Amino acid sequence: MPIDIDMAEIAQLFIEESMEGLDIMESGLLNLDLGDANSETMNAIFRAAHSIKGGGATFGFTEISEFAHHLETLLDEMRQGERPVTRDGVDLMLQSVDCIRDMINSLSSGEVDTTRAEELEIQLEKMLNSETCVNTAQQDISTSIGADEGRAVTTAPESGWDIRFKPHPGMLKSCNDPLRILKELEQLGEIDVCSEGGTDLILGDFDPEECLLSWRVTLNGDAVRSQIEEVFAWVTDECDFAIEPIGGDAEIQKQDLAVKSASEETPANSGKETNTKKASPPRKAVKSSTSKQEGGSIRVNIDKVDALINLVGELVITQSMLSRFNGDFDFTQIEGLREGLSQLSRNTRELQESVMAIRMLPISFAFSRFPRLVRDTGNALDKKFELRLLGESTELDKTVLEKIGDPLVHLVRNSLDHGLETPEVRLAAGKPETGVLELNAYHEGGSIVIQVIDDGAGINKDKVLQKARERGLVGPDETLSDDRINNLIFVPGFSTVDEVSDLSGRGVGMDVVRRNIADLGGDVSVQSETGIGSTFTIRLPLTLAILDGQLIRVGKQSYIISLVSIVETIQTTTDKVNAIAGKFELFKLREEYLPVLRLHELLGIEADSTRIDDGLLVVAEANGQRIGIFVDDLLEQQQVVIKSLEANYRQMQGISGATILGDGTVALILDVPGMIRLFFEQNSDAGTVSDVA
Amino acid sequence: MQSVLAVDDSASIRGLVTHVLKSAGFDVVLAEDGYEALEYARDNSVDLVLTDINMPNLDGIGLIKELRALPHYRFVPMLVLTTESGHEKKMEGKAAGATGWIVKPFDPEQLVSTISKVIS
Numbered sequence: 001m002p003i004d005i006d007m008a009e010i011a012q013l014f015i016e017e018s019m020e021g022l023d024i025m026e027s028g029l030l031n032l033d034l035g036d037a038n039s040e041t042m043n044a045i046f047r048a049a050h051s052i053k054g055g056g057a058t059f060g061f062t063e064i065s066e067f068a069h070h071l072e073t074l075l076d077e078m079r080q081g082e083r084p085v086t087r088d089g090v091d092l093m094l095q096s097v098d099c100i101r102d103m104i105n106s107l108s109s110g111e112v113d114t115t116r117a118e119e120l121e122i123q124l125e126k127m128l129n130s131e132t133c134v135n136t137a138q139q140d141i142s143t144s145i146g147a148d149e150g151r152a153v154t155t156a157p158e159s160g161w162d163i164r165f166k167p168h169p170g171m172l173k174s175c176n177d178p179l180r181i182l183k184e185l186e187q188l189g190e191i192d193v194c195s196e197g198g199t200d201l202i203l204g205d206f207d208p209e210e211c212l213l214s215w216r217v218t219l220n221g222d223a224v225r226s227q228i229e230e231v232f233a234w235v236t237d238e239c240d241f242a243i244e245p246i247g248g249d250a251e252i253q254k255q256d257l258a259v260k261s262a263s264e265e266t267p268a269n270s271g272k273e274t275n276t277k278k279a280s281p282p283r284k285a286v287k288s289s290t291s292k293q294e295g296g297s298i299r300v301n302i303d304k305v306d307a308l309i310n311l312v313g314e315l316v317i318t319q320s321m322l323s324r325f326n327g328d329f330d331f332t333q334i335e336g337l338r339e340g341l342s343q344l345s346r347n348t349r350e351l352q353e354s355v356m357a358i359r360m361l362p363i364s365f366a367f368s369r370f371p372r373l374v375r376d377t378g379n380a381l382d383k384k385f386e387l388r389l390l391g392e393s394t395e396l397d398k399t400v401l402e403k404i405g406d407p408l409v410h411l412v413r414n415s416l417d418h419g420l421e422t423p424e425v426r427l428a429a430g431k432p433e434t435g436v437l438e439l440n441a442y443h444e445g446g447s448i449v450i451q452v453i454d455d456g457a458g459i460n461k462d463k464v465l466q467k468a469r470e471r472g473l474v475g476p477d478e479t480l481s482d483d484r485i486n487n488l489i490f491v492p493g494f495s496t497v498d499e500v501s502d503l504s505g506r507g508v509g510m511d512v513v514r515r516n517i518a519d520l521g522g523d524v525s526v527q528s529e530t531g532i533g534s535t536f537t538i539r540l541p542l543t544l545a546i547l548d549g550q551l552i553r554v555g556k557q558s559y560i561i562s563l564v565s566i567v568e569t570i571q572t573t574t575d576k577v578n579a580i581a582g583k584f585e586l587f588k589l590r591e592e593y594l595p596v597l598r599l600h601e602l603l604g605i606e607a608d609s610t611r612i613d614d615g616l617l618v619v620a621e622a623n624g625q626r627i628g629i630f631v632d633d634l635l636e637q638q639q640v641v642i643k644s645l646e647a648n649y650r651q652m653q654g655i656s657g658a659t660i661l662g663d664g665t666v667a668l669i670l671d672v673p674g675m676i677r678l679f680f681e682q683n684s685d686a687g688t689v690s691d692v693a
Numbered sequence: 694m695q696s697v698l699a700v701d702d703s704a705s706i707r708g709l710v711t712h713v714l715k716s717a718g719f720d721v722v723l724a725e726d727g728y729e730a731l732e733y734a735r736d737n738s739v740d741l742v743l744t745d746i747n748m749p750n751l752d753g754i755g756l757i758k759e760l761r762a763l764p765h766y767r768f769v770p771m772l773v774l775t776t777e778s779g780h781e782k783k784m785e786g787k788a789a790g791a792t793g794w795i796v797k798p799f800d801p802e803q804l805v806s807t808i809s810k811v812i813s
Binding site for chain 2: 007009010011013014017043044046047050051053054055057058059060065172173174175176177180183184234237
């Protein structure tokens with residue numbers, strides 16, 4: 001660490017470190033087995049609280065330090081097995097963790113609000129004062145009384161002090177130098193030292209590591225007794241010493257004895273303690289795997305950076321290889337050129353993957369908040385939950401990760417609130433009383449899949465269908481597959497907050513969840529079985545920066561459609577397309593009628609042909625809605641780098657961005673969900689597809 | 694230049710200690726816990742050890758005991774820098790072979806003066 005590091009930077013380090021410590025405490029407290037205090041978890045929690053207290057005090061954040069002190073005391077008692085770990089205790093400590101976190105967060109603004117801390121302090125003290133271990137408390141008091149008595153004399157005598165100092169032979173071995181003590185006494189005033197011991201020393205016949213001398217010191221000046229005792233404080237049990245005022249009286253000597261007896265008592269105790277401590281097994285470190293998740297910067301594994309540097313090295317080699325063809329080129333060299341280009345394309349791909357990997361973070365960042373949330377919700381609803389996290393190390397893009405948090409919370413809350421039943425209901429249904437909520441993340445193709453699975457009551461399809469009919473989302477005589485009924489909960493307007501109470505199923509703001517996920521280029525769907533449970537599946541692109549696209553052509557223009565949203569591409573004939581008067585066209589794809597979106601009409605450009613027979617229909621799906629996009633031709637599939645249209649031009653409905661193609665032209669990337677929305681808005685009098693299909 | 698082996702599991706305390714000691718002209722070697730310190734100490738000598746008590750893996754008391762068992766650390770001063778101020782804990786540290794005790798929060802000047810005193 002460089003020497004000129006600013007103190008503010010070190011304090012910042014303390015803040016980051018404390019935040020990590022708080023995370024350790026929180027997850028530790030959540031994992032704490034009730035009644036099993038002497039576990040490694042307990043030690044890790046204690047250490048974190050201890051560090052916050054120590055650091056807080058050192059860096060001048062006294063409010064935090066003092067508050068952490070209370071917490072630490074409680075934790076220590078639990079750790080030592082003097083106090084049982086109770087649910088109330090854990091709750092209180094979790095609240096304290098939140099409180100410290102708030103206090104640390106408010107440090108940057110300069111104003112630390114201590115009202116909450118004071119309230120919690122009272123509660124902590126209350127808990128500390130209840131059924132505390134009596135033994136230790138008494139012991140503490142007796143020692144402190146003894147010490148206080150000894151320090152009773154604080155005034156300096158007129159004529160100075162007469163000090164006798166006889167180190168025990170082993171004093172040197174603990175690296176305590178008698179000379180240092182004499183030097184310290186010298187700082188208290190004028191001293192006169194006279195060596196007393198060593199008379200029976202025979203040269204060559206003693207252990208040079210032993211201290212065999214003793215001294216008598218006369219100290220003049222206005223030093224008080226406590227100052228002198230301070231000098232000897234560390235060596236009280238390694239030497240005999242007596243401090244007497246010159247011409248002192250008997251009373252003071254009695255107090256000297258009190259000091260001695262108090263200090264003699266303790267080494268025996270501490271010896272015992274040392275032995276018991278020794279017997280405990282070595283602790284395994286619970287290292288924090290969490291790194292900071294701040295807006296502007298990112299922590300990157302050094303391996304990833306090394307891989308990147310390595311690849312750049314290879315790229316340089318390829319470049320120099322290709323530069324050979326710069327000057328006189330003849331066709332005998334074509335093989336070499338081809339080889340170089342293929343190497344370049346490999347380098348580019350690997351470089352791209354490596355750069356992407358830097359932005360990748362494990363989903364555990366998003367999952368980490370759920371143990372707490374599940375616990376708190378369980379307490380609030382009087383339900384019992386078990387949370388299982390799977391695939392926590394699955395990596396995804398940092399931006400996606402940050403934005404998926406809220407929709408996930410929404411889904412989890414929804415499952416806890418509406419999906420999982422109360423213990424009574426579960427038992428009556430023959431299920432275990434604890435409901436299981438599982439969060440699972442894994443990679444599948446170019447996407448990441450996150451599932452929220454509960455073993456609750458499932459979606460009540462009858463009620464959902466009834467509601468959908470009331471709202472006019474489904475025709476009165478229409479029959480829908482179970483899957484489509486379940487997914488109705490995501491349809492905008494299906495349910496509003498006001499209707500939560502009369503809907504035992506799901507549906508609160510689910511359209512918002514779907515929209516948020518769609519904004520990330522992803523999709524969400526649900527499978528549910530009555531009485532067995534529900535599974536919400538979120539599918540997201542691994543990154544927002546690069547897209548697997550299908551290049552399509554309309555007239556002279558090229559556009560890109562995300563491959564993820566394309567279901568299939570078909571050629572159809574005019575006779576399979578029915579135009580509904582005043583509404584849009586529908587074509588029959590197997591058993592389903594799908595609307596036709598004529599891209600040239602929507603975008604207002606000229607197409608090669610407007611006849612269905614001449615072009616192709618790209619069947620795309622978004623938010624559970626399928627549509628046939630009429631285009632002139634399909635071109636190649638390729639990965640494209642997404643450039644923001646908003647940043648370079650302005651936001652446009654139905655267009656999610658732009659990219660630069662290999663020939664240098666700009667192609668717009670079509671936003672399929674947005675386009676479908678736009679399409680239905682323009683044909684609003686047609687109602688929804690469900691009505692006509 | 695005299696060297697100090699500073700052991701603390703808190704990065705901020707390590708940062709502060711380094712800052713203070715380097716400014717005072719000491720050479721500072723850092724370790725995050727007792728084991729790391731012990732690993733270093735087996736093959737290297739320093740003029741003073743400054744250690745925290747509460748650390749994962751091997752705590753400060755354990756570290757001092759282990760170090761005292763090493764021939765080249767028998768006479769090296771070892772100071773404890775900790776929030777622990779209890780008498781019993783101090784005695785435990787002493788029994789292990791600690792030379793002195795500094796209680797956090799520490800005053801940088803006091804830290805330097807104490808170290809200068811015992812390092813002689």
